[in-house]
Every structure is written in C-alpha cells, then in structure tokens.
Amino acid sequence: MLAFIVDRGWQEPLSSWEDSLRPINVFGTVALICAAVFALGGWALGRMAASGLVMVLGACAVLSSAVAAASAPLWAAGTVLAAVLAAAEARSSSRQLTAIMQLAARLKDGTKVRVGPNALAAERRVLRRGRRFAITLLAVSIALWGLLWLEWSGAASQAPPSDARAFVPGAAPFAGGTTVLAVVSTIRVVWRWWAHRQMRGTVWAVPCPGGPVWVHPIPLRNAVINASDSENPECFCEAEADRRDAEGLAEWGDGMIPAQDYCPVHGIDVVNSLDHDAFRALAASRRAWLWDIDSTRPVLSGDPRSGTRDGLLAFAGHAFGGIPLLDRGGVMDAWGPRTETADERRTADGEIPHEAESDFLPPHQSGVLDVVDLAPAEMRGTAVRYRHGRAWYVP
C-alpha cells in the first residue's frame, strides 16, 4: 500500500532552480526521500513501524495538501490508516503490561529475594544503553537539519547554476530518516522506562525454555583452563599465554587462560590419550579445555547453564524482557554485569534456539580419532575426537 502511494508522487518535476529553493519543495524532497526509504526499510522498526509510518505519511500529507496536489487525499488516507495501526499497537502494549502487573500482584507471596550486584548492573546498563542511543540519534538529526539549512541558505545566496538543474540538499536523504528514527527511539525508551518502573523490584520464577521468554545462552569459552588449573607445575598454559601476549590475558576474563595445544596437562595429545571413562568424567566436570573453541559443550541435566534459569528480574513483557538470574547460594544474581535481557517469545518463533545446537560444522571426518559416547555420564550425544584438534560435541 505504501509503495503504491509513494509511486504516485505528488510533486511536479521541478522546472527551475528558484522553484526548487522554495521551502515547500525543500521539505517535500526530504519527505519524499524519507517515504521511499521507509517503504524499503521501515519493517526493521518492528513494533514501532506504525508510529514511524504516521510521521512519514503525515509529513507528506501536510506538504501535499499545502500545494493542493492531486495525491493529497491518498497521503491523508495512508496517515489515518497508519495512525489506526499505531493506536492498535499502543493499546496491545499497554494491555500486555496491565495483564503482567495483575499477574504479578496475584502471584506475589511476600517472599523477599536478595538480588546480586551483577543483576543490578546489567539492568542499569540495558536502560542506559537505550537512552544513550536515542540521545545520539536526536543530536545527529539536529546536526543534519543544521547542515541542510546551511546548504539551503548557501544555495539561496548564490546565482543559479548554468545547467538549470534543481537544488537538492545533500543532507536530504538522511535528515528525515534520522529524525523519524530519533523520535521512534525516544518513544521506545520512554515506554521501556515506564514498563520497567512498574515491574522493578519483582523477581519472577519463570521456566525459560518453553516459557514466555528465551534467554541468550551464557557465552561458554572452550579450549580454556581455569586459572587454578594452571597451578600444576607441568602446565605451561599460563606462561605460554603470557609470553605470546602479555596484555591479552585480561581479555579472557573470569580467571580463564587459553589452553595450549602442547601443554602436557591440557594439550591435544592429553585429550586424545584419555580413556573413555576418564574423558566422560572430565566432560561431566565441565572441563572447557577438552573441547574445540568452536564446538558447543554437552548439557548436563540440572546444570544452571543448560538454559533453565532460576528467575527473571523486572520482566515487563516486550518492553523489558527482564534480567535472567541464577540462584547463587541465597543471592539471585546475573552471571555477569553484561547479561542481556531475555527476549519475548512470540508464537511465530517456534523452536527456541538452544545452546546444544551448534552453529558450526565439525571438521572433516578424515581426522576422526574415535567417538566417545557421553550417555554413561548422563549427557546426551557424543564427543568426536580428532587427531590434530580438541574434541567436538555432537548432540
């Protein structure tokens, strides 16, 4: 529908330089370019697409009726339709929040939970990031309009060019779109702030797989050892990592050190010389150095990293998905200060992405040493060992 309206075009081809400098035509150019960009990329705004559409079509409707263009009624009809869609979206969002608040009030049993510092830091970080993005977009759009005004006043003060082409400001393709994005982001940030404000201080006990949200898996590093594992006098992983990259260790974080391929304690030959029982025992104790850096790891039933989370802080529907919490000895905390909010699951999403589904294909079969069945250690799937690499997990 939008493309249909856009294709009509309401502006007469500009015949003269003077004509193209009139405000109605300068703003018209900006609005038309913006509408065309929106027709191509507006879907990316998701839930906010209708609000963006109201702004774009509304601007076109006002400008086209100002010049009494034939297509003015079409733009106006489009604006009304977009406004209806935006109102429906706003209504459904506010209904969702009301339903969540009512559910929270009904389920509250007065239990007090201690929330750890990582969760609070992650919550602040998510809210702050949205604010910063919206403010940046607002600043950029103000700058673009300033640039457009400079170009415009510059063009108005100079003599018309000899080839008699029309004036099109260089900032025109960006000014309108950035303004729409800035306003949409601001609305989104305000709504998120409001929804979060209603639910802050509430910890939900939510089954994440199969529940209303899905949680981004905790990033697991493979081919690493814990700093405490490097205390074995034969292990040279830490010394080697230090030698190769004196400052790089901090990047690994959380006391992790990359396992060296030839370490007599954590090397590839050690992985491959383990008998199957020893391999399974180490896999069950979640030794990251067994596995190739691109492989996934088997999931143990009852493992807090398996996708089952113990709680969600401040879940408020799609506006704020809540910070996933783990029970850490009486304190509910996020796994780290950079934990992302959980995502709302929609019925259209179908299967939930799962940690055990690898994005990577294992290496070529020719290097396979053997296959270790993980079932005896209560893990699903097998480990495939390679002559010149660490093991791959095959669910």
Ligand SMILES: [Zn+2]
């Ligand atoms: Zn080592």
